[in-house]
Amino acid sequence: MAKTKEDPKKVLNTEFNHYLFNTGEHIRSYEFMGAHVIEFEGRKGVQFTVWAPNAQSVFIAGDFNDWGYGEMFPQGTTGIWTGFVEGIGEDAIYKYRIRRHDGFEFLKADPYAFYSELRPKTASVVKDLNGFKWEDATWRAKNKRKNLDANPMNIYEVHLGSWKRHWDGRFFTFSQYIDELIPYVKEMGYTHIELLPVMEHPLDDSWGYQITGYYSVTSRYGEPKELMQFINECHKQDIGVILDWVPAHFCRDSHGLYLFDGTPTYEYQDPNKASNNRWGTTHFDYGKPQVHSFIISNALFWMDMFHADGLRVDAVSAMLYLDYDDGPWTPNIYGGNTNLEGVALLKKLNTTVKKEYPAALMIAEESTAFPLITHDVESGGLAFTHKWNMGWMNDILRYFELDPIYRKNHHNLITFSFMYVFNENFILPMSHDEVVHGKKSLLNKMPGDEQMKFQGLRTLMTYMMCHPGKKVNFMGNEIAQWMEWRFREGLEWIGLKYEMHQKHQYFMKELNSLYRNHKALYEIDDSYDGIDILDADNKNESLFTFIRKGKQPRDFLVVICNFTPVQRDHVKVGVPFEGQYEELLNTELKEFGGAWEYSEKTFNTTEEQVNGKDFSLEVIAPPLSVLIIKPKRIKGAK
Missing domain, CATH: 2.60.40.1180 (Golgi alpha-mannosidase II)
Incomplete structure (x- = not known):
């Protein structure tokens, strides 16, 4: 197990683990929760552990017992249930059969499962994550020593399901992306890859942002150790890997976290605080200590087990405001709209990550003017390392979409960012959200004829590179894709048959190189x-x-x-x-x-x-x- 030398039999079943979990202080609860291949009293098998505090009974159901009633035992009054099944191991398929307080039974996937069946199937799959031979010690040691803020950061944002597809529509696998994506990113001169969520999710249309398996690598692209190999190869090529991560809300699919034991378990009991009507999802209860253990452990899990260099934390605003969503809301104890529990959890999360991984990136996708997002906790901040500058992105795109004849009347859209540019440690994004849902591709946002559109796009990309702040560019922007992003198919690589798209790709490669080779563009981004x-x-x-x-x-x-x-x-x-x-x-x-x-x-x-x-x-x-x-x-x- 990560950072643990004890015998698995002792690690998995201790009162101390249960105490830490229930007090919100277990920062690696995945080491004992979920399904673990162990040897127990001379018997080899899998130990299953789940938190279901209000269940009448919990059973293990799987392909190994005809989806029956494998016995699980309550661990005192902790709300934790544990069972051991002898003779099974990796790739066993299972769920928890939960008997609600009124006797009604239903099946749930494991919140701590390391792998899941390929959708539309929904069962959890036993996987042993130990034993992968990492070869990125040089990369990790170098990152510990260097000041990330004083170094270039030019991030290539990627949705793996639509960067490329096979001719018959099949996804590329993690292993195939080692051969295809990593050399491309290296050649183009990006410093990091940011992956839209690779955690298990039931619906492709959510792009991974509505998660059911927080600890489960999505089976769309391969096995967990194949993702390890992908990240390992990125590091060997001096490319960092950032994972998109969603601790704000989860989807309501019946096999997931929603009403896990028949009652609000991971979510708020107050429906005004639990429901996210805009996205059709449910908010975690940020004040519940067991949720603290679940979320903070999950952040460290992706760094411990997969060597992720950081997390881009999605929908932070939904964690900060009680009235962020549409519909009724419940004020905090002072009558205000700040979610005090969400603020406290984010401070605790970032403090813990900073202690465990001082060089890790914790990037807030936060769209409001909430203060001190990237300031330290001692100064009243949330302690993220960076924040996406959504205001800059919105202003600059509004400006570039204008016919140039009118731009003189909106010059402030270009200059306003310099009034606040150093209030936070900003990253400038040109993200997936801006090239989808009818918003057009970046190229097609530009006014004028074809020549003028390409001129405008080159100007936009160069101004972005020269403006203070680290950079994020979504895939397809670098080849000047005409159509907006379509997540069900690959990028318009066919466009590279045409001269203007070839030249734009070459331009972006030269621009990325210019950025990396000139300290003036990255060394002082914060003042x-x-x-x-x-x-x-x-x-x-x-x-x-x-x-x-x-x-x-x-x-x-x-x-x-x-x-x-x-x-x-x-x-x-x-x-x-x-x-x-x-x-x-x-x-x-x-x-x-x-x-x-x-x-x-x-x-x-x-x-x-x-x-x-x-x-x-x-x-x-x-x-x-x-x-x-x-x-x-x-x-x-x-």
Whole structure:
């Protein structure tokens, strides 16, 4: 078992484990809950342990006893039931037969199962997760030492079921993605892969966000150890792996957590707090100690057993607000709308993860202005490492969807983020949610003809890369997919037969490389020390100029954004040092799909005060473009 050297027989059946679980302090409850292959008093078999505090009786039912009544025994007054079945092992199929307080019986999947049958079947499957030979010690040691905030983080967000599909519609497996996805991500220059939930879920349409098996690797893509192998290979290729995770709510399918023992077990008893009407799901009871043990153990489970580098925590807002959902709500003890129990659980979760895995990423998908999401608990914060900047994403997409003739009237959509950009430790997302449900693909959001759409997309991607904050880009954005994301089929790889899509993919590869190779774009993402805004007020020409800075004086880049399809000549920008500068990137070059045949290779400063600087450069800003200029030979900078 992870981080345990004791004999399994002793580990699985101790009063101390039961005490910790029921007080909310067991941070690895998966080590004794669920189904474990053990040897007990000389007999080999599987021990089953489940929490069903209000059940009259609990039995083990499976393919090994004709789905009958395998005996389980209550462990005092703990609400925990345990049973042992001799002669079975891995791949045994089972459920718990629960007899409710009124005698009614029903079958439930194991909340702690490590594997499940392929949908539409719903039974749990016994799996032994021990014995995998990890080869990522170098990766893990390196991550412990480095400051993640001062390093590049460019995340490729992936839904495994629709990155690629076989010609007959079958899913690729984890093993096949080792050969297909990892080399692609490596070649494109991303630092991390973020996987939409790989926990077991009954409905493909939920993309994994409505979970039934929190400890169960979804059987759609293969076995648990195949996912281990996938993550192991990512680490060997210097690629981190982040897993999407949903501790806010679970689906109401009858075999899942909902009314697990016939009463509200994992969920609130108050229906106003339990029901999520918008999503048709049910909220965990964040104040229940056993739920604390379940959720915190689950977070550590994916790091212990699968070496995940972090979790992107979905729907955090639903944990923070009692009135976040549609419909009636129950105020807290002070009459307010903050879910005090949700706040307490998130603080406890992030504190525990930080203690156990100091380098782990805990990323909040949180869409409101709730304060101090990424600040430490001692300062009143929730202690996430990062927060998705949903406000920036919404503003920037609204701006880019406008016909450029109107952009001068909405210039604040570009500049407003700099009023709050360092209030939290932000990640900038261009996520799956923005390219589905009729919202169009990123390419198709851009106004104008085909040429202009590609111009706009290159400009958007480059501005995102230059803006402070780490990055997330959903699969398909990098090949400029025309159609919005369709989760039932693979991406439009066929588009790469066409020149413009080939050039855009090449552009994204070059942009990713530029980001990773220039400290100015990532080294200071959390303070105004990392940016010097030159001109944020030129709304009439829709120009925006700024400097991104690293920790050393010489590490800086000048960024000139032209958000209209009109070439701007004689654009003057201030620079901090006298000397010669050179073009690093012009998004309008022909090699990227633009119209410019050439680059302006070098620029010499003029001793003229512009933008509050003593020296200036004069450049041509191509239409709908971003120009990035770096120092070449300058005076005064060490």
